[in-house]
Amino acid sequence: xxxxxxxxxxxxxxxxxxxxxxxxxxxxxxxxxxxxxxxxxxxxxxxxxxxxxxxxxxxxxxxxxxxxxxxxxxxxxxxxxxxxxxxxxxxxxxxxxxxxxxxxxxxxxxxxxxxxxxxxxxxxxxxxxxxxxxxxxxxxxxxxxxxxxxxxxxxxxxxxxxxxxxxxxxxxxxxxxxxxxxxxxxxxxxxxxxxxxxxxxxxxxxxxxxxxxxxxxxxxxxxxxxxxxxxxxxxxxxxxxxxxxxxxxxxxxxxxxxxxxxxxxxxxxxxxxxxxxxxxxxxxxxxxxxxxxxxxxxxxxxxxxxxxxxxxxxxxxxxxxxxxxxxxxxxxxxxxxxxxxxxxxxxxxxxxxxxxxxxxxxx
Amino acid sequence: xxxxxxxxxxxxxxxxxxxxxxxxxxxxxxxxxxxxxxxxxxxxxxxxxxxxxxxxxxxxxxxxxxxxxxxxxxxxxxxxxxxxxxxxxxxxxxxxxxxxxxxxxxxxxxxxxxxxxxxxxxxxxxxxxxxxxxxxxxxxxxxxxxxxxxxxxxxxxxxxxxxxxxxxxxxxxxxxxxxxxxxxxxxxxxxxxxxxxxxxxxxxxxxxxxxxxxxxxxxxxxxxxxxxxxxxxxxxxxxxxxxxxxxxxxxxxxxxxx
Numbered sequence: 001x002x003x004x005x006x007x008x009x010x011x012x013x014x015x016x017x018x019x020x021x022x023x024x025x026x027x028x029x030x031x032x033x034x035x036x037x038x039x040x041x042x043x044x045x046x047x048x049x050x051x052x053x054x055x056x057x058x059x060x061x062x063x064x065x066x067x068x069x070x071x072x073x074x075x076x077x078x079x080x081x082x083x084x085x086x087x088x089x090x091x092x093x094x095x096x097x098x099x100x101x102x103x104x105x106x107x108x109x110x111x112x113x114x115x116x117x118x119x120x121x122x123x124x125x126x127x128x129x130x131x132x133x134x135x136x137x138x139x140x141x142x143x144x145x146x147x148x149x150x151x152x153x154x155x156x157x158x159x160x161x162x163x164x165x166x167x168x169x170x171x172x173x174x175x176x177x178x179x180x181x182x183x184x185x186x187x188x189x190x191x192x193x194x195x196x197x198x199x200x201x202x203x204x205x206x207x208x209x210x211x212x213x214x215x216x217x218x219x220x221x222x223x224x225x226x227x228x229x230x231x232x233x234x235x236x237x238x239x240x241x242x243x244x245x246x247x248x249x250x251x252x253x254x255x256x257x258x259x260x261x262x263x264x265x266x267x268x269x270x271x272x273x274x275x276x277x278x279x280x281x282x283x284x285x286x287x288x289x290x291x292x293x294x295x296x297x298x299x300x301x302x303x304x305x306x307x308x309x310x311x312x313x314x315x316x317x318x319x320x321x322x323x324x325x326x327x328x329x330x331x332x333x334x335x336x337x338x339x340x341x342x343x344x345x346x347x348x349x350x351x352x353x354x355x356x357x358x359x360x361x362x363x
Numbered sequence: 364x365x366x367x368x369x370x371x372x373x374x375x376x377x378x379x380x381x382x383x384x385x386x387x388x389x390x391x392x393x394x395x396x397x398x399x400x401x402x403x404x405x406x407x408x409x410x411x412x413x414x415x416x417x418x419x420x421x422x423x424x425x426x427x428x429x430x431x432x433x434x435x436x437x438x439x440x441x442x443x444x445x446x447x448x449x450x451x452x453x454x455x456x457x458x459x460x461x462x463x464x465x466x467x468x469x470x471x472x473x474x475x476x477x478x479x480x481x482x483x484x485x486x487x488x489x490x491x492x493x494x495x496x497x498x499x500x501x502x503x504x505x506x507x508x509x510x511x512x513x514x515x516x517x518x519x520x521x522x523x524x525x526x527x528x529x530x531x532x533x534x535x536x537x538x539x540x541x542x543x544x545x546x547x548x549x550x551x552x553x554x555x556x557x558x559x560x561x562x563x564x565x566x567x568x569x570x571x572x573x574x575x576x577x578x579x580x581x582x583x584x585x586x587x588x589x590x591x592x593x594x595x596x597x598x599x600x601x602x603x604x605x606x607x608x609x610x611x612x613x614x615x616x617x618x619x620x621x
Contacts, residue, residue, distance in 0.1 A: 242458040246521070248419055250472035250528060251448030260471055264462035 085334040092116075092327030100331065105296045106313065108328030109321060116328050118310070118335050120296045125309040125336065128213050128288065129281035131302060132220035137274055139221075140228035145258060147229075148236035160233070167226035175290030178219035179211070183291070186215045190303035201300040211293040213307035219291050220284055224277035231276065235269030236262055268351045275347030282340050285311040310336040366432045366449075366531040366562060367392045368413060373427035374591070375408045375417055382408045384591035386427075388581060395554060395563045397573035397600065400583035401615065405592025406566050409583070410534050413564060414450035415443050431531065448476065450532040451525035456541050457517035459509035459524070466505040468520055472528035487527055494560075495523035496553050515546020522553065526561070533557060535565040539572065551576050570616055574604050582612045 093100060095114045103117020143163065147156045190212060193203040243261040252260060263270075288309050294316055295306035310332045321329060368390040375383045383405035390396045398406040411417040412425045415436060428435045436446045459468045469488045470478070478484060488505070492498040497519040501512070509520055518538060525533055535554075539547040554576045557563060567573050573580050581597040596609045607613045 240458075242454060242456060243460060245416065245419065245454065246458045246460065246524075247471070249414065249416060249447055249452035249454075250475055250524070251444040251446075252475050253444055256475050260460060260475070264460065267462070 082334075082337065085330055085337060088327055089331035089334050090327075092324050093331050095324060096328070104298055106317065106328075109325040111324060114324060114328065118332055120298050121308055121310045121313050121332060122335060122339070123298045124213070124292070124307050125282060125311070125339065127300075127302070128217045128220060128292070128307060128309055129278055131213065131217035132224060132281045133274065133278055135218065136221035136225045136277060137228060140225050140273075140277075141232055141270065143225075143229045144233035144236055145262070147233050149254065149258060149262065160230070163226045163229050166222070167230070171223060171284060171287040172290075174219055174223055175287035178215060178287060178291040182219060183211065183215055186212075186218060190214055194303050202302050204301045205304045208305055209303055210305035211291055211307075212305055213292065213302040216288045216292040216307055216309075217302065219287050220281050223284065223287065224280050227280060228273045228277040231273035232266065232270050235266040235273070238269075239265045271347060271350050275343060278343055278347075279340055282336065282343065283311055284309075285315050288312040289315040310339075368532065368562065368564075369428075369430045370409075370413075371428045371430070373409065373412055373425065373429060375405070375412050375425045376423065377420065378422040381591040383412075383583070384593055386594045388594060388597055390562060390564060391579070392562050393558055393560070394578040395558045395565065395576050397577035397580045398564065398566045398583060399568075399570060399573050399580060399615075400592070400595075401585070402568075403588065403592070404583040404585050406581075406583045407536055408592070410536055410564060410566050411452075413532070413534055414447050414452055416447070416452060448472070448528055449530055450534060451528065451530035453518070453521050453525055453533065453535045453538045455537040457514055457521050459512075459517050459520050461508070461510045463509055464506045465501050465509045465512070465520060468509040469523050469527050471524060476528065488523075491523040491527035492520075494526050494557070495519045496549065496556075497523055513546070515542050515549055518542060518546065518550060519553065522550075522557075526557070530561065532562040532564065535563065537566050537568060540568065547572070570604075574600060580604070582607075582609070582615060584611055584615065 092108055092114065095112070096108070096116060097113065098105075098115050098117050100117050102119050103115065104120035106116045106121070108114045108116040143159075147160055147163075151159065187209045190203075190205070190209040193214075194205045194209070197203045198205070239262045243265060244257050247257040247261045289312035292307040292309065292312055293305040294308050294312070296308060297306065299306060314329045314333060317325065318329060368388075370386050370388040370390075373383065373386040373388075374381065386405075386409055398410060400406050408417055413429055413436075415425075417423045417425055425437060428437055430436070431446075431449065435441070436450075459465075460471060463471065466484075466488055469491050470484045473484060473487055478487070489498060489502075492501065497516060500516060501507075501520075509517065512520060518541075522533075522538075539550050542550065551572065554563060554565065558578075565573075565576065577600045579598065580600040580603040582595045582603065583592050584595045585592045596603065596607060596612045598608065602608075603612060604616060607616065613619075
């Protein structure tokens with residue numbers, strides 16, 4: 001028999017049983033509990049008495065409104081940001097003499113003669129984020145699998161801690177390191193890539209190497225590595241033991257267990273972690289402002305000096321921008337906002353489709 | 364097909380805890396052997412030792428030898444995956460791969476050994492599903508998720524998956540404990556059919572089930588909590604349930620302890 005505490009009439013009140021049945025439950029007084037807060041309200045059900053009334057303004061109601069307010073605040077903030085971006089962007093956009101979406105240069109400051117467009121910045125943003133993902137995701141998944149399935153527990157703990165530390169390094173430090181130190185080996189790598197794979201557009205160069213998209217992307221890759229690693233590691237560790245054992249009992253090797261049980265189970269989580277990394281890569285500002293060459297051309301070459309992103313350009317150009325220039329930068333921010341929104345929604349759609357397959361499986 | 368298993372002085376540990384001690388047992392080919400006993404007596408541990416699945420548990424290890432047709436599966440040079448392919452296993456809870464279709468579940472083991480040809484896989488899948496008495500129920504929806512089947516069907520799917528790689532031995536760890544009585548009956552019938560081709564070892568908590576499906580029964584028990592489990596008696600099922608040689612066996616099967 002469950003001991004009914006004073007104040008806990010919920011079970012009795014909601015079970016819909018008659019008063020007699022309820023009173024058959026023993027009412028055990030728990031001494032260390034304070035007496036009911038409002039003694040005028042009936043706390044216990046006695047034979048023949050009506051069931052206690054539902055309380056209209058209990059803690060339940062307050063807590064519910066508190067969470068509702070919290071939830072709607074998120075929506076309100078997002079709407080406010082979008083509204084701010086749109087309103088602030090309109091003056092520059094209407095003064096712009098060029099097509100904002102196709103023009104590649106950025107000179108928005110001259111009154112009555114503003115020429116700016118998002119094309120090269122958006123291209124650079126997506127290119128550098130894509131390369132960063134291409135480099136970081138396989139490595140991150142490899143580390144995550146090593147940590148979750150291969151490494152000795154103590155090694156895994158230490159290494160996991162180190163990875164989390166990597167996530168804690170401020171991006172300006174990454175930028176400095178990338179600019180002053182990492183640039184040298186990346187330049188050597190660029191020369192090597194150009195020498196042997198120069199026929200491939202990404203590695204073409206007119207002989208100059210330096211603060212290139214490759215440098216920025218590799219720094220970005222290091223920055224998103226910890227996010228993708230720790231999230232996918234969590235997902236891999238949640239693989240149900242029974243699925244792994246099912247694969248093992250069929251004679252699967254470790255890698256085959258990972259392929260048949262761990263990766264399929266973790267796929268939605270992997271997608272989510274990659275998308276989070278992508279979000280970080282798209283929005284990363286200062287590290288890229290410091291490592292990229294800040295050019296305004298659409299070029300597929302990642303080894304030549306150059307490259308720029310929306311966020312890096314905002315950081316670089318904000319200081320010398322006048323009101324109109326700022327308005328133009330805000331317009332570029334609006335585009336970045338839209339890109340990240342699309343990325344996030346795509347990620348959610350992918351995860352949801354997967355969920356629907358699993359949900360269909362269990363009904 | 365179907366091989367004879369000899370366990371010689373098998374002792375299994377979880378870390379420093381000794382779960383079973385000194386089990387000696389000969390399991391005949393093409394027979395059903397039931398392992399019964401109270402919770403914690405080590406019957407599942409022993410079962411998992413037979414296909415080297417005990418050692419996948421952290422700190423799990425086994426001493427002694429288990430031979431299949433004279434070959435010690437615990438020999439240092441033996442490929443563990445080959446052992447597990449030869450000795451299939453069905454688990455307590457049905458565990459089809461959740462992201463795979465019914466068809467992919469059945470042929471998962473075959474794909475692991477490198478069978479890729481569609482036609483070959485289809486023939487094998489139908490054979491295994493027929494063998495598991497599931498073909499008629501799923502033949503029109505082989506591309507649907509395996510997890511969409513009922514619990515009993517899922518368990519038969521797991522049996523199909525286990526027999527698709529044509530093992531010599533099939534181990535079953537309380538295969539019916541998560542199933543309703545009708546599904547249980549279907550599995551029990553299936554066990555009766557499977558023993559024509561395979562050596563079957565089944566752990567069960569249900570003594571009627573042991574009596575119904577098995578040819579021989581092994582009773583495991585332990586003195587008290589913390590002690591290792593031991594094989595108390597191993598004999599013809601008929602004899603265990605009508606005229607057991609040990610007092611403790613009799614106490615257990617008549618429900619006086621455990």
